[in-house]
Amino acid sequence: MDGINSLIEGFATALTPINLLYAFLGVLLGTAIGVLPGIGPAMTIALLLPLTYTLEPTQAFIMFAGIYYGGMYGGSTTSILLNTPGESASVITAIEGNLMAKKGRGAAALATAAIGSFIAGTIGTLGLALLAPVIVDLAVQMGAPDYFAVMVLAFVAVTTVLGSSKIRGFASLGIGLLIGTIGIDPTSGQQRLTLGIPELADGIDVVVVAVGLFAVGEALWVAAHLRRSSLDIVHVDGARMTRDDWRRSWKPWLRGTAIGFPFGAIPAGGAEIPTFLSYATEKKLAKNPEDFGKGAIEGVAGPEATNNASAAGGLVPLLTLGIPTTATAAVMLGAFQGYGMQPGPRLLDTQPELVWGLIASLFIGNAILLGLNLPLATVWARLLRIPRPYLYAGILFFASIGAYAANNSTFDLWLLLIIGVLGFFMRRYGLPIVPAIIGIILGPVAEEQMRRALQISDGELSGLYNTAFSQIVYVIIALLLVGPPIARLVRNRRGGKGTGSGPDAGHDALAGAHAHANAEGV
Amino acid sequence: MTPANGSTGPAAPEVPPDRATGGVAGPAGPGGSDRLPDSTRDASAKKDYSEYGVAVLLLALGIWAIVDAVGLADASTARGPIGPKTVPIAVGLLLVTMAILLVIDVARGGRGEQEGGEDVDLSHGSDWRTIGLLAGAFAANALLIERVGWPLSGAILFFGTTYALGSRSYIRNVIISVIMSVGTWYLFYAGLGIKLPAGLLKGIL
Numbered sequence: 001m002d003g004i005n006s007l008i009e010g011f012a013t014a015l016t017p018i019n020l021l022y023a024f025l026g027v028l029l030g031t032a033i034g035v036l037p038g039i040g041p042a043m044t045i046a047l048l049l050p051l052t053y054t055l056e057p058t059q060a061f062i063m064f065a066g067i068y069y070g071g072m073y074g075g076s077t078t079s080i081l082l083n084t085p086g087e088s089a090s091v092i093t094a095i096e097g098n099l100m101a102k103k104g105r106g107a108a109a110l111a112t113a114a115i116g117s118f119i120a121g122t123i124g125t126l127g128l129a130l131l132a133p134v135i136v137d138l139a140v141q142m143g144a145p146d147y148f149a150v151m152v153l154a155f156v157a158v159t160t161v162l163g164s165s166k167i168r169g170f171a172s173l174g175i176g177l178l179i180g181t182i183g184i185d186p187t188s189g190q191q192r193l194t195l196g197i198p199e200l201a202d203g204i205d206v207v208v209v210a211v212g213l214f215a216v217g218e219a220l221w222v223a224a225h226l227r228r229s230s231l232d233i234v235h236v237d238g239a240r241m242t243r244d245d246w247r248r249s250w251k252p253w254l255r256g257t258a259i260g261f262p263f264g265a266i267p268a269g270g271a272e273i274p275t276f277l278s279y280a281t282e283k284k285l286a287k288n289p290e291d292f293g294k295g296a297i298e299g300v301a302g303p304e305a306t307n308n309a310s311a312a313g314g315l316v317p318l319l320t321l322g323i324p325t326t327a328t329a330a331v332m333l334g335a336f337q338g339y340g341m342q343p344g345p346r347l348l349d350t351q352p353e354l355v356w357g358l359i360a361s362l363f364i365g366n367a368i369l370l371g372l373n374l375p376l377a378t379v380w381a382r383l384l385r386i387p388r389p390y391l392y393a394g395i396l397f398f399a400s401i402g403a404y405a406a407n408n409s410t411f412d413l414w415l416l417l418i419i420g421v422l423g424f425f426m427r428r429y430g431l432p433i434v435p436a437i438i439g440i441i442l443g444p445v446a447e448e449q450m451r452r453a454l455q456i457s458d459g460e461l462s463g464l465y466n467t468a469f470s471q472i473v474y475v476i477i478a479l480l481l482v483g484p485p486i487a488r489l490v491r492n493r494r495g496g497k498g499t500g501s502g503p504d505a506g507h508d509a510l511a512g513a514h515a516h517a518n519a520e521g522v
Numbered sequence: 523m524t525p526a527n528g529s530t531g532p533a534a535p536e537v538p539p540d541r542a543t544g545g546v547a548g549p550a551g552p553g554g555s556d557r558l559p560d561s562t563r564d565a566s567a568k569k570d571y572s573e574y575g576v577a578v579l580l581l582a583l584g585i586w587a588i589v590d591a592v593g594l595a596d597a598s599t600a601r602g603p604i605g606p607k608t609v610p611i612a613v614g615l616l617l618v619t620m621a622i623l624l625v626i627d628v629a630r631g632g633r634g635e636q637e638g639g640e641d642v643d644l645s646h647g648s649d650w651r652t653i654g655l656l657a658g659a660f661a662a663n664a665l666l667i668e669r670v671g672w673p674l675s676g677a678i679l680f681f682g683t684t685y686a687l688g689s690r691s692y693i694r695n696v697i698i699s700v701i702m703s704v705g706t707w708y709l710f711y712a713g714l715g716i717k718l719p720a721g722l723l724k725g726i727l
Binding site for chain 1: 579580609614616623633636644676715
């Protein structure tokens with residue numbers, strides 16, 4: 001097995017003492033930052049990017065692997081203990097998790113989340129290791145039109161799947177594509193949308209964009225609406241997982257993994273839909289479904305495993321095709337570009353040490369995460385009590401360091417403020433952030449593929465859709481665009497019976513997921 | 523579990539009553555909550571226009587992209603209809619289209635869904651004083667970082683933010699701010715080899 005051998009070599013890279021240290025640091029920082037309210041995995045990575053500026057790429061990505069899972073788990077802790085999750089992937093976890101915590105079973109909820117994350121992350125990473133070489137074999141046969149089609153699919157998918165308003169989603173995508181266009185056109189060497197400002201000729205640094213939209217935008221938004229009343233943080237105490245908890249958890253962990261990984265791996269992703277699916281599945285299969293809505297452990301174990309498996313699955317399109325499907329993956333792609341690398345099928349050939357070291361570190365990071373979280377859950381919970389002025393001061397403070405250190409330029413600080421204000425208004429008017437960030441980072445790559453496709457076809461527009469693969473993808477895109485409205489029409493004709501997914505908890509969950517869709521991965 | 527915006531209809535068909543009355547059950551304006559649509563009619567009438575502001579911004583960005591693209595020269599090496607202009611024009615058209623659709627959506631009662639979160643309380647409107655103070659602290663750092671150095675400008679940023687967010691333990695905040703800025707300066711200098719400007723404190727640190 002190709003993947004297994006490469007993976008063993010990856011472990012050889014990752015298991016050196018210094019690289020282990022970076023993995024450990026990544027997990028520790030990722031969890032600590034990710035636990036902080038309002039900071040999700042994408043912002044965690046964006047804020048911690050400057051720490052890796054001077055590292056070798058391999059070490060930097062080993063650290064990212066730790067930050068990735070650490071930030072993810074930190075977000076779940078926050079949502080279980082606070083109930084108002086900052087990212088859509090944790091919305092479902094929060095429902096039953098917070099109810100459990102309120103019943104004095106917070107430790108068990110955190111434990112089933114931690115162990116479920118570990119199992120799902122491990123299986124998911126194994127899936128990544130096995131699937132990546134296969135996809136790469138297929139991907140090397142993909143031509144420019146195929147890539148362009150898949151990228152259009154990614155744009156359409158993140159825009160239509162997330163959030164409740166497609167118009168606002170596409171508006172956000174347009175803003176992202178516009179920002180991505182700023183700079184010198186690589187083919188003709190002409191400046192586009194630079195307003196004659198020399199600093200803009202190289203385009204806007206991805207760190208500035210990510211930190212601006214996520215960190216500064218979020219800080220401004222929260223500051224404008226800061227909760228005056230104190231938050232209801234549930235104490236972490238009470239019994240750990242009982243034998244009964246284990247019995248009720250292990251199947252949801254595995255089912256959640258099975259649901260989450262494929263959803264993450266297709267470039268249409270996000271964790272919102274699979275976590276909801278997992279919740280609905282567990283509710284349907286539970287022996288005592290009446291527990292749901294009162295703190296059912298299955299409702300934490302399943303969605304949480306799904307969330308992590310989908311995060312692992314999301315690395316498949318990122319590493320093999322260079323296509324991010326979540327904000328977190330987009331920021332990772334930006335980090336790759338920062339090192340002058342373009343993830344894609346050739347990355348595994350040109351940088352095998354880095355890619356397999358990264359994958360091996362995901363396993364290691366996952367194990368470290370489990371070891372850290374079971375004993376340290378109460379310490380993380382204490383981080384939730386950090387006074388908000390210090391929390392948001394810290395976010396702006398580190399955002400400024402990150403933006404300044406990227407190019408040692410105050411211009412980037414002003415740009416950061418402008419993009420932060422943009423992020424504020426996007427939150428205010430319900431424009432989701434994720435399409436924008438994907439547009440910024442993926443837009444230029446998509447343009448390059450499109451122009452390459454047309455160069456091959458000697459300018460014939462058919463060069464964009466003259467392969468079977470690209471045609472299939474365009475059909476999928478068309479279905480994504482016209483499918484939901486038609487389904488709604490059909491449903492209305494049947495008398496508007498709704499989705500029929502049963503009583504309120506499920507409905508609330510979906511509504512909540514939509515309400516928080518903007519925050520996905522923030 | 524959904525914060526205050528539970529009743530915010532994402533699209534027109536879900537808020538038909540508003541179309542009839544011309545009123546809005548949108549997110550809360552200052553001094554109101556969206557759970558009490560009747561009491562916020564005045565505030566939300568103003569909201570209408572600010573929703574249109576988003577469309578104006580999209581339109582402006584779209585036109586900018588198209589105008590900028592029209593001024594580009596066609597690349598001599600490119601074949602066929604696709605050149606450096608294509609993507610900016612396509613993006614511009616996308617933005618203009620969305621601006622038009624957004625106007626229609628807002629006119630039919632659609633409202634942007636404000637983002638919730640752990641620390642977000644949507645029952646009151648935006649606190650512009652806090653935002654202004656924050657932006658001021660941020661701008662102070664941008665203006666000062668190369669003149670007086672990060673250890674001072676960063677401390678001003680941190681202290682200014684805590685002040686803006688309502689912390690009034692001045693002495694403690696000054697101490698924390700200075701520890702943060704000097705600490706990060708050393709961390710980045712010694713630990714990561716990134717030289718943040720030392721400014722006035724050059725030679726002392």
